[in-house]
Amino acid sequence: MDYREIKEKRVFSLVYMARQLVTAGMIDGENYVLNADMLSSVVEHYVQDLANLKSRYGISGKANSAKVAGLMAGALMRYRPLLPVNGRAGIASNDGNETLAIYHGLAICAIQSDGTINYEEIKKFVNNPKFGEWLDRFKYLLGNRNYTPENLAFVFDTVGSFIFSEVDLEKNGD
Amino acid sequence: MNTLPDMKEYLDALSRHEAKPQGNPNHSEDCSFEAFKAATDCLVEAVSNRKRV
Numbered sequence: 001m002d003y004r005e006i007k008e009k010r011v012f013s014l015v016y017m018a019r020q021l022v023t024a025g026m027i028d029g030e031n032y033v034l035n036a037d038m039l040s041s042v043v044e045h046y047v048q049d050l051a052n053l054k055s056r057y058g059i060s061g062k063a064n065s066a067k068v069a070g071l072m073a074g075a076l077m078r079y080r081p082l083l084p085v086n087g088r089a090g091i092a093s094n095d096g097n098e099t100l101a102i103y104h105g106l107a108i109c110a111i112q113s114d115g116t117i118n119y120e121e122i123k124k125f126v127n128n129p130k131f132g133e134w135l136d137r138f139k140y141l142l143g144n145r146n147y148t149p150e151n152l153a154f155v156f157d158t159v160g161s162f163i164f165s166e167v168d169l170e171k172n173g174d
Numbered sequence: 175m176n177t178l179p180d181m182k183e184y185l186d187a188l189s190r191h192e193a194k195p196q197g198n199p200n201h202s203e204d205c206s207f208e209a210f211k212a213a214t215d216c217l218v219e220a221v222s223n224r225k226r227v
Contacts, residue, residue: 012207015184017214024218036184107213117212126220172206 001062003051006174007043010072014039017104018082026103027096031085038081046075049149050174062173066160069105070153076101077142098139105152109160113168125163 001009015034022029049071054063063071082096110122125131138155141147160169 009207011184012188013210015188016211019185019188020214020218024222026218026221034184039184103214103217107210107217110213110217111206111209115206115209117209117216119216122213122216123220126217126224131224172209 001174003047006050007047009174010043010046011039013108014042014072014076014081014100014104017107018100021096021099021103027082027099028094031089032082032094032096033085035081035083038079038083041079042072042075042081045078046072049075053150064157064169064173065108065111065167065171066157066169067150067153068172068174069108069156069160070151071149072108073101073105073142073152073156074147074149076104095139095143098142101142102135102138105156106159108172109156109167109169110164111172112164112166113171114166118164118166121164125159 018027018034021027050063050068053059053067053071076097080097082094082100084091084094110117112118142152157169160167
């Protein structure tokens with residue numbers, strides 16, 4: 001898969017995730033919109049980061065799912081493609097971009113090595129009493145603190161490796 | 175001049191992509207996107223149900 005195809009794939013995955021989160025009311029679709037210009041910047045930045053990472057670690061094939069999730073989350077936080085419709089809207093309290101980055105990464109890392117999904121495991125993870133607090137802390141990290149895309153990859157690596165039992169992160173990726 | 179695609183173009187492209195016949199095991203990218211969609215739908219549904227509890 002070349003970088004043009006990877007860019008297209010990531011645009012589709014982001015648009016799909018954003019659409020589902022808006023439909024479910026988890027992102028404020030009334031007041032926020034996914035900006036096409038920013039979305040293009042996200043995927044351009046992502047593929048450059050991906051190429052750099054592969055060069056740094058001598059990866060000749062695909063980078064694993066956790067790296068994809070982390071680098072994409074980093075690119076999303078850099079460009080924040082969900083923008084308010086109203087130019088005077090306050091944006092400090094809106095965490096739509098953080099929500100998009102986290103769920104996009106989780107979905108990538110929940111795909112099992114045989115290409116299927118374990119619905120029960122995902123539901124168990126989400127229904128864990130500590131999930132809400134973990135999510136809030138992850139959003140705070142993304143929106144307010146310091147990190148690198150590779151730090152985020154390690155967060156997703158932990159989730160993919162220890163939460164989902166049949167996931168082999170090396171089987172998927174870009 | 176802005177040559178970047180409009181958001182509607184992305185959504186239209188996504189619709190075309192979704193409308194493609196699925197289930198061809200030789201087309202790994204479609205399978206990968208289908209798996210991503212399934213994971214997304216499961217996550218969103220699970221969180222939505224959790225919020226109502």
